[in-house]
Amino acid sequence: MTDQLITVQTLEPLVGTDRVIVIDAREEEAYEDGHIPGAINIHPSELECVETLACGTDVPHQLRPPLEVAAVLSAAGVTSGTRVCIYDEGGGFLAARLWWILDVVGHSRAQLLDGGYFSWATETAAIEDGFTGAAPAEFVPSPHGDRRVGFADVITAIGRPDVVLCNSLPYDAFLDETIPGSVSFPYTETFAEESYPLMRTRHELAAGFAEQGITQRTHLICFCGIGYSASQLYFAARYSGMHRVALYDGSMVDWSAHGGQLVPGQL
Incomplete structure (x- = not known):
């Protein structure tokens, strides 16, 4: 890879x-x-x-x-x-x-x-404007269905000791409302504070996840409001070396649409 x-x-x-x-x-x-x-x-x-x-x-x-x-x-x-x-x-x-x-x-x-x-x-000064075309090719998908989860998967995951639900929104949004049992890891913390917008190192990211009880053995489910900022957290987890990572597509919008309860988060 x-x-x-x-x-x-x-x-x-x-x-x-x-x-x-x-x-x-x-x-x-x-x-x-x-x-x-x-x-x-x-x-x-x-x-x-x-x-x-x-x-x-x-x-x-x-x-x-x-x-x-x-x-x-x-x-x-x-x-x-x-x-x-x-x-x-x-x-x-x-x-x-x-x-x-x-x-x-x-x-x-x-x-x-x-x-x-x-x-x-x-x-670098190498910049161009306008549009660039591409020569068509053939992409043959080989889907990894376990990397995208839905409402039923999250319901099943809540309370399991080997699963961590992780909210990637800012702390204030997490404290306001989140999926029950979830922890907080704002996506902005995947970037290096002293050299933003560069990413933190693998070691730094792994240490940050460990502070939330997330290790290589954890099945991590990332979510946010709709599934966008959670993608950055998903990438950071994969980049840090984690393999059991999934994203809740639709996230809290999908959760609420299915009738799921949102509760205040706890740090």
């Missing part, structure tokens, strides 16, 4: 070659204003849909079926063996959301650009 994180220095000589496909996960307007040369634009929302529950409630930003995701990736020239580098503005979670999606559908050669576009633009 390709290392999950790549630096500007490592990416720079690869840009413009056939050794990597660079994906800008930002909004189209930001991409058009300036992006890494040769980068294509795929916002995570292109790979999502609205799910209508049996009760009639709509839950937005749900991952589309694997074959539909594969069609978008194929149109972008991505195959299962393509090395992919994903970035957003830096310090956010759009790139991580896209990385999680690729992880779910079985792509094991995706990397996040450490520091995102901010670091790239700060360290």
Whole structure:
């Protein structure tokens, strides 16, 4: 498996070659204003849909079926063996959301650009605007269904000693309301305070998770409001070396839509 994180220095000589496909996960307007040369634009929302529950409630930003995701990736020239580098503005979670999606559908050669576009633009003058096309390819999905969980999975997980539900929202939001039995690890704490928006080291992340009782033996379920900032926490957990990690797609919006109770969090 390709290392999950790549630096500007490592990416720079690869840009413009056939050794990597660079994906800008930002909004189209930001991409058009300036992006890494040769980068294509795929916002995570292109790979999502609205799910209508049996009760009639709509839950937005749900991952589309694997074959539909594969069609978008194929149109972008991505195959299962393509090395992919994903970035957003830096310090956010759009790139991580896209990385999680690729992880779910079985792509094991995706990397996040450490520091995102901010670091790239700060360290190099290589910028282009407009749109970049891609030669179509064929992506064949090999889904990892255990990396995306839903309401029934979370209900079953609550109270299990080997499972930790982890809320990635800021502390004040966690204290206001959260899924019962969950702990707090704000996604912003996955970034290095002294060199933001670069990521913390693997060791630092593992230590941060350990403070919440999360270890290599833990089955970690990450969630937030809708599943976006939790993607950054998911990435950080995987980057720190954890393997039993899943994301609750739809998160607290889906939880509430199913009638789940939200309670004040406790630090």
